[in-house]
Amino acid sequence: MKQVGQKTLTLDLLSDDTDQAKTTTQYLQDQLERLPG
């Protein structure tokens, strides 16, 4: 992140409007938020 000159990063995850996609996306969000910043 130093290389790109940022301390934090905000990402928007876009997925299908289905139950499975929502569950998957929530899981991915949870996993990625464990990265600092």
Place this chain on the structure above:
Amino acid sequence: MVKLGKVLAGIGSVALVMTLAACGQSKQSSSNKQLADKQVLNLSTTETVSTLDSAKASESVSLTQLYHTDEGLYRLGKNSKLENALATHTTVSKDGLTYTFKLRDDDKWNNGQTVTAKDFVYAWRRVVAPKTAAGYAYLFEGVKNYDAISKGKMSANQLGVSAPNKTTLVVKLSEPVPYFKLLLAFPTFFPQQQSAVEKYGSQYGTTSQKTAYNGPFKSVGWTGTNNTWKLAKNPNYWDKHDVHLNTINFQVVKSPSTGLNLYNQKKLDVTPLSGTQVANYAKTAGFQKFVGGSTMYLQMNQKRVKALKNVKVRQALAQAINKSALANKVLRDGSTAPKGFVSTNLTQNPKTKADFADDAYVKSGVTYDLANAKKLWLPE
């Protein structure tokens, strides 16, 4: 270029299937078993159809409809084995650059007009013309002059495809494409009826009525936005005697719990199960596992988020995701963690029969390593 992150591969699926033994579509079951009186199947999809224009279709719901409503030179049989469909005989030149297809002369469009080699020439030129903006046009890479046409430097009429007569189609390639025949079973390579496409113009393929069909079924009742429609047997299809189903009803069902209710009410003959449902229904009659061959991935928008251009940032994101847990604990539907970008079960090494995904496995590319992800993210 947008780089793709690998998240999950080898999507399996599990479903409850009504006992359909008496309702089979295969020749085998018709010879051994009595067919049901009502040849009707009730199926669900997760989304509505986006287009029935085979040149433009690029998502699975639409492509699934097109496999039923249209037909190309070949079809894929069991284990993706190529079978002749509209082609009856194929010759390939020694250098692998010229394909000559003999076509059957007894397939008709739903208005009764015969399907000819010209319908292929018309369709293919339309797919590659940049103004059509066909999502899968790039599959024509390797067909003579495709590159120049795609860049707008040459007319689509210069594409390496011609119809010397009604039942002969000749294709010229710019380089040998070993998998070319497999592509021909894909809807982007299906024929199109010029008179219908021109009649409806930009509206072609936007509703059941504004589409021409040459396959086993025709679409009925899709208005472009509605959530129920059907496929009805096409009486003009050349192989109609091997089609036993009269009707396939489709409805959009977004949630597995709604699907399960409809299945239990006998309103659906098949319903996909989510992970939480699998545990309760795994021992039910009708429970079946299907092995798929597709990969789910996160697509990183490097134009919108500059940081995603950095390879370490992308590696960190990929390594922070526990793919095995996603497959086994979250989805629980038969999915497996990916071995690479290409899914398991998709293709095999022709010599050893080993799965391509195993042959191409690079562990570091798909591994889960949160500690390393954090290091990549914020190096000491």
